Amino acid sequence: MTEVVHARGHEHVSGRHASTFEITTDDYLTPAGDCILAIDADRAPADFDPDFVEACRDADAVVTVTIEADGHADSVTGRGDPDLEFASERSAVGRTSEYVDERTVMLEADVAAEGFDRDLVAALAEGADARVTFTVSSPE
Secondary structure, three states, X not given: OEEXXXXXXXXXXXXXXXXXXXXXXXXXXXXXXXXXXXXXXXOOHHHOOHHHHHHHOOOOOEEEEEEEEOOEEEEEEEEOOOOOOOOOOOEEEEEOOOOOOOOEEEEOOOOOHHHOOHXXXXXXXXXXXXXXXXXXXXXX
């Protein structure tokens, strides 16, 4: 199952955060937002299909987020959890930890913002349009 979000980069995208990455519906970004990779998203977790959300609530689910922009792409993989809410109407956050709040879309992500491909981050910092694909699957 997949969910696709369209967003865009911003001049303040730095991709420096060590434990999270974020896609937000906000149309602005300050330099302090070093986890945010794309802004002005057309959808938030609260908009995702209930079947997709339910699949992500399996502790064994594999959740992957792929960001594509200006010919560059990179993916991060984590896991689902029964406590995932997908309630945020503002942003989707992937976490390397096991912390859950209304914005969390994956736990134990294999990388955070600082681990994304630097060419992709540079394209986002130039304001490139981004396609963000959220995928959930059962473990192999």
